[in-house]
Amino acid sequence: QQQVKQSPQSLIVQKGGISIINCAYENTAFDYFPWYQQFPGKGPALLIAIRPDVSEKKEGRFTISFNKSAKQFSLHIMDSQPGDSATYFCAASNGNQFYFGTGTSLTVIP
C-alpha cells in the first residue's frame, strides 16, 4: 500500500515556467513532509520541508504548499531552469519511518 501518492510521474516544462508536483497522504499522524531532489547516480538530497502547522514555505525558487484538510501538499518550482532537471520525491514521516512517493521525473527544456 502506497502511503504517499505522487503525481505526475513525469513532467516537461519550458525554461522559465513553473513546475508543480503534487502529493497526497492518508495517515493523519504524519507530521513532517520533506521534498528530495535526486540526480542520476546520486542519492536524494533534501530540498525543502514543511510541518502541518504551516500552509506554505518558500526557499528561493522552491515553495511547498500544504493543505492539511485535504491531506495534500505540493512543490512549486518557479522560473524552472535546465539544471532543475532531476527526479523529485515527496515524503512523509510520523517519527521513525519516512514514506516516499514514487517520484516525478522533471525535464526543463531550454
Add this chain to the structure above:
Amino acid sequence: NAGVMQNPRHLVRRRGQEARLRCSPMKGHSHVYWYRQLPEEGLKFMVYLQKENIIDESGMPKERFSAEFPKEGPSILRIQQVVRGDSAAYFCASALSGNTNQPQHFGDGTRLSIL
C-alpha cells in the same frame, strides 16, 4: 567529504552469494536508515538503527536480510543467499537524532546486481 559514505558504489554477486553493503554516517550522526530503490520507484524503508541498536526493522524481509550498526565502524546491510529480485539500489541515510526535526542525509547508494 563530511557526507554519508556508502561503499561499494557497485556490487555484482551471483545467486546464492552474500552481499555486504557499508554505510558511514555523517560525522556526529548516530542514527542510520537503510532504503531500497527499484527503477521507476520511490525509496522503500527497510531498517532504522541507532548505535548498537535496531530501532525499527519493519521494512526489512525477515529472511536473508540483516543490519547492524556497531559501536565502532560503519553500518552494515547484509543480504545472504542473494536472488535476482535483490537487484536494486540501496541507500543509506543518517540523521543527528531520530526526531523528525532532524532531516535525513543520504549517501549516493550501492547498486547491487545479481547475475
